[in-house]
Amino acid sequence: MPRIFGTDGVRGLANGQLTADLALDLSVAAARVLVDHTRAEGRRPLAVVGRDTRISGQFLEHAVVAGLASAGVDVLRLRVLPTPGVAHLTQTLGADLGVVISASHNPMPDNGIKFLARAGVKLDDAFEKEIEELLGQDWERPTGAEVGRVTPYATPVEEYVDHLVATLDRPLAGLRVVLDCAHGAAWEAGPLALERAGAEVVVIGAEPDGLNINDGYGSTHLEPLRRAVLEHGADAGFAVDGDADRCLAVDAAGAVVDGDQILAILALAMAERGQLVKDTVVATVMSNLGFVQAMKGAGLGVRQTKVGDRYVLEAMRVGGFTLGGEQSGHVIMSQHATTGDGLLTALHVLQRMADSGRSLADLASVVTRLPQVLVNVPGVDRSRVDEDAVLAAAVAEEEAGLGDTGRVLLRPSGTEPLVRVMVEASTTELAHDVAERLAGVVRTQLAL
Incomplete structure (x- = not known):
């Protein structure tokens, strides 16, 4: 199965890539991991769930809450609350899991699901991997008194x-x-x-x-x-x-x-x-x-x-x-x-x-910002950025010319076949010229 979690949870077009079905499955898988981790302590795990104001957050919240409770996790609904507010209450309430339903600065049609660990910090890769491995697997559902309780939390904002x-x-x-x-x-x-x-x-x-x-x-x-x-x-x-x-x-x-x-x-x-x-x-x-x-x-x-x-x-x-x-x-x-x-x-x-x-x-005013120019170079093999000798030599030559008054950064995209060329220099014109020269080398040397 391809990796579902990105660097900031699971994010995509609401009801497109990010459906109620996926939200339900993710929360069930997360709950199963939690239940396994807390069973030895003889208690039922607790989760808090908050969201931003996107209309899609309403159905995604209900899917997440349903998934968690159906797998035996008690849930406190925080409703609309900033991400750091959810993190704070995850920590102070001693919750085993925090869930944020938000796509942050993305446009309204997008949404996302982010899980937080007990201390209010992002889940580590190992926990995310466990969740992904449980997606779509058969499982023994709790019944009767073993299912979770869902409670609106009274004073999250305050x-x-x-x-x-x-x-x-x-x-x-x-x-x-x-x-x-x-x-x-x-x-x-x-x-x-x-x-x-x-x-x-x-x-x-x-x-x-x-x-x-x-x-x-x-x-x-x-x-x-x-x-x-x-x-x-x-x-x-x-x-x-x-x-x-x-x-x-x-x-x-x-x-x-x-x-x-x-x-x-x-x-x-x-x-x-x-x-x-x-x-x-x-x-x-x-x-x-x-x-x-x-x-x-x-x-x-x-x-x-x-x-x-x-x-x-x-x-x-x-x-x-x-x-x-x-x-x-x-x-x-x-x-x-x-x-x-x-x-x-x-x-x-x-x-x-x-x-x-x-x-x-x-x-x-303590910071005097140097002009910064960013050029995206698409259609290239981003995996060879650090390997190409000609490109490395071109970067070294430009850096020598800039000296202490500027810098060059070549950064491969993590999701697209492109390389980002960032240059800072004493003037915008100089930064632009250096960036365009290096972008030309990237196109030539790393062409697909």
Whole structure:
């Protein structure tokens, strides 16, 4: 059987690749693994299930809940809640499994199913492999009192918001903030958290109808946020994505503050407080060279990983690091969360503004972003990127020309027959020229 799980659960077109049948089968298989793991403890396993606002999440939630309960797992329904909220309650309620039904920043027709382990972290590969191996197999169904109970959980939003606010050391009084909820899972928890933290909040993108998630709003569509910040004279604006596990920001002048800049702001704040373990922040290879240079200039180290929050989390766990993230705004603060949390990120950036009395633009200016150009080269053999001597020589020559003022990254796609050529340089023109030259070499050397 081909592998079903991707780097972030199972995702696809709802009722296309991701059907109610598949959701039911996945949850039954996950439940069977759980029951096997907990049988020795003489108890029935517990799962929590949450979702975003997509209309397809309704039927997928019912399929997942039915599958879990039919296999002997008790289920608490969290209903609409951000992914990090589900992770938090998985941990604090001692649940054996957390299930998130969301396709994050993807368009509305897509959806996904992501499983979380007991500590509120992503399942490891071995657990996912066990689930895949059980799909479609015959099994002995529990009956009578052995089936699971399904209970709506009364206060998921309130408990998640209480957790978020409790991570702050001071109120955010005096700050006016615009929050764009992407018509997604944060539509209720987001405004409530910022208000309880003491900020004056202007809310946009908080009228979900099941169809409008990520549609012209959220972290992938920042123009409405920019307009609202300028219109309301706000100190800052933050936009989360559909499941609120990431956020990007806009300063008072409407300039975008990206994930690298947010990560730098938090790294410096944590370093001052002695909370940045080993004075090191974890980032991916896609982080702008300007971010790396800024951290080096501040005496901080950067541990870089492959692209994907899975790899950031893995490096953080192995090294015991307390801060990591991606350019996309997916930031992980391990003191307070087991996954990326857009609302938590926004609150702590605002706390840094309140503590320092500095504007967001001033704080973000620590990072001077180098122009970055990305060229996708399709129709090539991505498996030979690291083997072709001519390509390696071309990359080395371009890197020598850029020196310390730029860099080159060739990254094979994990899902398509293409190679991504990323170049950073002192000017956009130079980055574009280098990227196009290297893209030409990739087309010639790696042609299928």
